Amino acid sequence: MTTQVSDDDFAEILAQTRHFVRSVVMPREQEILATDRVPDDIREQAKSMGLFGYAIPQEWGGLGLDLTQDVELAMELGYxxxxxxxxxxxxxxIAGQVLVGFGTEEQKKQWLAPIASGEVVASFALTEPGAGSNPAGLRTKAVRAGSGDDADWIITGQKRFITNAPIANLFVVFARSRPADDDGPGIAVFLVPADTPGVTVGPKDAKMGQEGAWTADVTFDEVRVPAGALVGGSEDIGYRAAMVSLARGRVHIAALAVGxxxxxxDESVTYAATATQGGTPIGDFQLVQAMIADQQTGVSAGRALVRDAARQWVTGEDRRVAPSVAKLFCTEMAGRVADLAVQIHGGSGYMREMPVERIYRDVRLLRLYEGTSEIQRLIIGSNLVKAAKKAQR
Incomplete structure (x- = not known):
């Protein structure tokens, strides 16, 4: 495997990220929770470190990390x-990779450098009230405003739970340009600046967890964009772009879950070693040790699985089943580990000021976005059966 970033350079990037997480962000976790926002100085430091473009190729101003390096970074950021x-x-x-993998040269030149620097925040507008994990159910429509390939497009529809929508400068919008037919699902993808007339961002959602990570509805009311806004210059790119970006994103989310x-x-082990019951550290009790053992086993298995899935993605060996396997296992595992962490902490683990209380709420979303656990099971099972049928022909 060849990468744009050497092992030595990546080790330095990883070390800097770990220092940023442990020394800068962790002391302010309660501030982020209480204010429901990431402080501006932390955002600016992330920009200066290149974190807004770590997975964008170097020719477009990013750090150029491949997925095997991406997951190592994600495990640090998940901490x-x-x-x-x-x-x-x-x-x-999911937004940037649509441009990296499917954008025209002109689209890449216009958008990838400001995305990599953090000057532009790109938002992935796929999910709708009636279409979540399965984009084939999209109702947002895109129609030509005239005849010919140079005609503008008119986009109408509503998107839901769109990450970073309140602060986005650019929406990567998926819309149906024709009914599904033998040529494909008829889903195209467009680049829509947030200040385009007809684009309305709703109030930020009030969520169970992940305070500071903003999502909102986005409405497109006869939004007119030029022909050049069609990603890749083709109506047939949208569905494939969504599937590829989501599959890659699933490996990243799996790594985040491991982190x-x-x-x-770590919070559980520290608490078990210091908290006492009847004068005895609770970590001396075998049932507590058993819970910690289950946590450690899940984390170790998840880390190995994520690294293997990332390797298979980079080599091209498996970009379909392995990402779903990693996301399914790791996000479900994180939920179990967080639940055990609260149990080990007892009543203290239910208190808002404790990290494990926040973690318990935060991890629940990981089993929903980038495709639910149920969707991952369908992807894994159906692909294995298809492969078996093909082998029998």
Missing amino acids: TSLAVRSMFGTNNG IAQRAL
Whole structure:
């Protein structure tokens, strides 16, 4: 495997990220939770470190990390408030990768450098009230405003739970340009600046967890964009772009889950070693040790699985089943580890000022976005059966 970043350079990037997480962000986790926002100075430091473009190729101003390096970074970023990673997650992930993988040269020149620098926040506008994990159900429509390839497009529809929508400068919008037919699902993807007339961002959502990571509804009311806004210059790119970006993103989310599970485990071990019951540290009790053992086993298995899935993505060996396997296992594992962390902490673990209370709420979302656990199971099972049928022909 060849990468744009050498092992030595990546080790330095990883060390700087770990220092940023442990020394800058962690002391302010309660501030992020209480104010429901990431402080401006933390955002600016993330920009200066290149974190808004770590997965954008170097020719477009990014750091150029491949997915095997991306997951190592994600495991570090997952160790603290997930809102910090969310600030630049769409730039590097599902939104930015649509441009990296499918944009025209002109589109890349216009958008990727400001995305990589953090000057532009890109938002991935796929989910709708009636279309979540399965984009084939999209109702947002895009129609030509005239005849010919140079005609503008008119986009109408509503998107829901769109990450970074309140602060986005650019929406990567998926819309149906024709009914599904034998040629494909008829889903195109467009680049829509947030200040385009007809674009309305709703109030930020009030969520169970992940305070500081903002999502909102976005409405497109006869939004007119030029022909050049069609990603890749083709109506047939949208569905494939969504599927590829989501699959890659699933490996990243799996790594994030490992990072936050490691934090829950570390908090549990520290608490078990210091908290006492009847004068005895609770970590001396075998049932507590058993819970810690289950946490450690899950985290270790998840880390190995994420690294293997990332390797298979980079080599091209498996970009379909392995990402879903990693996301399914790691996000479900993180939920179990967080639950055990609260149990080990007892009543203290239910208190808002405790990190494990926040972690317990934060990890629940990981099993929903980038495709629910149920969707991952369908992807894994259906692809294995298809492969078996094909082998029998």
